[in-house]
Each structure stands twice: as structure tokens, then as C-alpha cells.
Amino acid sequence: MMKVIVNVFLKAGVLDSQGKAVYHALESLHFDNISDVRVGKQIVLNLDESDETKAMADVTKMCEELLANTVIEDYNIELVK
Amino acid sequence: MKVTILQFPGTNCEYDAQYAFEKLGAKTEILWHKSQSVPADTDLLVVAGGFSYGDYLRSGAIAKFSPVMKAVTAYAKSGGKVLGICNGFQVLTEARLLPGALKRNESLHFISKHHHLKVISNDNIFLEKLDNSDVVNIPIAHHDGNYYIDQNGLKELYDNNQVLLKYCDANGDDKNPNGSVDSIAGICNKERNVFGLMPHPERAMESLLGSSDGIKMLQGFLKA
Numbered sequence: 389m390m391k392v393i394v395n396v397f398l399k400a401g402v403l404d405s406q407g408k409a410v411y412h413a414l415e416s417l418h419f420d421n422i423s424d425v426r427v428g429k430q431i432v433l434n435l436d437e438s439d440e441t442k443a444m445a446d447v448t449k450m451c452e453e454l455l456a457n458t459v460i461e462d463y464n465i466e467l468v469k
Numbered sequence: 470m471k472v473t474i475l476q477f478p479g480t481n482c483e484y485d486a487q488y489a490f491e492k493l494g495a496k497t498e499i500l501w502h503k504s505q506s507v508p509a510d511t512d513l514l515v516v517a518g519g520f521s522y523g524d525y526l527r528s529g530a531i532a533k534f535s536p537v538m539k540a541v542t543a544y545a546k547s548g549g550k551v552l553g554i555c556n557g558f559q560v561l562t563e564a565r566l567l568p569g570a571l572k573r574n575e576s577l578h579f580i581s582k583h584h585h586l587k588v589i590s591n592d593n594i595f596l597e598k599l600d601n602s603d604v605v606n607i608p609i610a611h612h613d614g615n616y617y618i619d620q621n622g623l624k625e626l627y628d629n630n631q632v633l634l635k636y637c638d639a640n641g642d643d644k645n646p647n648g649s650v651d652s653i654a655g656i657c658n659k660e661r662n663v664f665g666l667m668p669h670p671e672r673a674m675e676s677l678l679g680s681s682d683g684i685k686m687l688q689g690f691l692k693a
Contacts, residue, residue: 398572402617405575405648454534457527457563459570460617 390435391468392447396456397428431455440467470495470691473511475541475557477502477532482518482554482671489671489683490515493691502535507544513690514544516557518610518669528571528613529559538564550594550690551663555611558655558665567658567665568626569618574611575648581610583679584646586654586668587637590630593661595689604641605682607668609654614667616649616656623650631656634666 398404406427414422433450437443447465456463472490476483476499487497490513498508507514521532532538538560545551545566553561561567574580588596588603599605618626626632634655638644645652647667655666673683 402572403575403648405573405577405615409577454526454530457530457570459562460572 390437390440390443392433392435392443393466393468394431394433394447394451394455394463395428395466396431396451396461396463397426398460399462402460443467470512471508471510472497472513472515472690473508474499474515474517475502475537476500476517477519477521477535477560479521479523480517480519480556482556482669485669486515486517486554486671489674489687492674493684493688495691500537502532502537504537505540507537507540507549511544511549514541514549514551516541516551516553516560517671518555518557521556521560524556524613527559527563528556529561529563532556532560533564542566545658545663548660548662552595552690553663553665554669554671555614555667558667559613561663561665566663567656568622568631569616569650569656571611571613571667572615572617572648573613574615574646579610579612580614580646581608583607584609584668585637585639585641585644586634587641589632589635592630593633593657593664594692595657595664596633596686597692598685598689602641604637604639605686606639606673606680607670607682607686608672608679609646609668610672611647611667614647614649616653616667618650618653625659626653626656629659631659631661633657633664634668
């Protein structure tokens with residue numbers, strides 16, 4: 389059993405309207421030390437797999453095919469024991 | 470003329486599309502997404518609007534793996550004509566049959582209203598009944614209609630006359646409701662047989678209901 393966390397965000401350079409809205413909301417709450425906010429999504433997978441290399445390869449394929457739209461999104465993968 | 474209209478779980482514009490094309494004199498068939506093939510007599514395949522698979526993950530992301538999509542891709546690759554409206558446009562970009570992607574509207578709001586569109590290129594079967602710079606009044610209804618493509622992709626679209634429609638005001642001046650790159654509302658592929666747009670021409674078939682400009686648009690496909 390292995391827990392894998394996938395984070396998906398809009399690419400740098402692609403306008404993140406949600407991030408911008410949250411940024412302005414935080415500003416209006418007087419948090420004035422923020423320079424940028426990005427909103428993304430987190431997908432948590434439990435894999436029946438003990439081989440980390442295999443898990444990484446499988447999840448990368450999942451990201452490329454479904455979990456992220458690589459036209460507009462980047463992703464990163466964290467293996468959690 | 471036979472129009473086949475795709476239906477996924479969550480599609481909700483298939484009957485509007487059927488009404489529109491039957492009004493224009495076409496035969497229609499609604500095709501459930503479990504089908505492994507596209508009917509052989511299909512002259513136009515419509516990927517209708519709605520919320521396929523509840524828009525889970527991303528709009529159109531899960532529909533692209535429906536059984537029928539392999540046949541749709543083969544149909545498109547062999548030159549078959551495909552029209553994606555709204556969620557259908559999203560499905561076609563997710564399936565990489567059209568370039569770019571549809572993001573959340575810049576305002577973050579769902580937008581549902583009539584909007585004017587300007588014809589940018591009529592050098593294709595879809596819009597050949599219209600003239601360039603013609604303005605039509607067509608409903609839009611979407612949350613993820615913010616068209617994105619990178620600068621190289623955008624240049625390629627212009628170079629090949631693939632930008633078909635842009636959002637505008639009643640005079641044809643630029644007016645962007647959702648943040649789309651260059652106010653783009655509709656495009657086609659390089660081969661000019663796959664078309665996608667966020668606005669709903671199939672909902673603009675009766676002037677009593679606000680506009681019948683959809684007739685001029687969809688009629689292009691009716692050519693024998």
C-alpha cells in the first residue's frame with residue numbers, strides 16, 4: 389500500500405482567476421505581505437504497490453492522460469509512505 | 470443528410486440539437502456514449518452541450534475516455550465532419566481533436582445570456598453561408614468558456630484561418646465575456662473538418678425565443 393499525492397496547478401503564465409480572487413480577498417483582510425496566490429487541486433491516491441519506481445511511473449502516466457491537462461496545467465507527485 | 474448527436478451521462482443539449490437540425494431538414498440520431506462505432510450514414514457528428522460526467526475533474530476530461538470517443542477520433546481523422554458545442558467543444562479539446570483548452574471564466578461566474586459574435590473566417594463549411602465580419606446573436610451558457618492557447622498556437626490558428634468566431638458587441642466591436650484569448654469563441658482544426666464553439670447556435674432557431682441566427686450558422690452543414 390502506498391499513498392501518493394498529486395498536486396495540479398495552472399502553468400506559470402496562464403492566468404489563474406481563482407488565485408487572483410483569493411489574493412484580493414486576503415488583501416482586503418489586511419494580509420498585505422502576499423505577492424502571489426495560486427489555487428490548484430490535490431488528488432490523493434492509495435495504490436496497491438510497493439515498488440516506488442513503478443508507482444511513480446504509473447502516476448506520471450495517470451497525470452499525462454487524465455489528472456492534468458498539460459495544455460494549461462503542471463503537476464507534481466509526492467510519494468507518502 | 471444525417472446528423473448523429475452524441476449523448477454522455479450529463480449531456481443536456483442533445484434534444485435542442487436534434488430540434489435544430491430536424492428543423493433544417495436533416496435526419497437525426499442520438500447516439501449513447503457506450504456505442505463502439507459511429508453510424509455509417511453519418512454526415513455530421515455533433516458533440517452536444519451539457520455537463521458530461523458532472524464536469525468532474527475538468528469539463529470534458531472524463532468524457533474523452535467514453536467508449537464512443539475512439540470511434541469519434543477515427544471518424545474525425547478520416548475526414549468526417551464533427552461539431553462540438555459548449556461542453557462538446559471542451560470534450561474535443563480534451564481529446565486533442567482541437568487545439569487549446571477551456572478554463573474557468575475570468576469572472577469565475579457561470580454566464581448565461583445572449584451574446585454577439587463576429588465571423589472571422591468563413592473559409593470553411595460551417596460558416597460559408599455567412600460573410601466575414603457578419604455579427605450574429607447567439608446564447609452562451611458556460612462556466613468554463615475561457616479559451617486558452619499559447620502564443621505559438623495562437624499564431625498557427627491565425628495563419629491557417631482557424632479562428633472562426635469572436636465575441637463582440639452589437640456593432641461588431643470587441644467585447645469579451647469570459648477572458649478568452651483574443652475574445653475567441655470558436656475555432657476549427659487545420660483540416661477544417663472539426664469545429665468547436667462555446668456559444669449555442671442550436672438554441673437560436675426561433676426568433677420568438679430571442680434569435681434565429683443559429684439557422685444561418687448550422688445551415689452550412691446541410692450542403693449535400
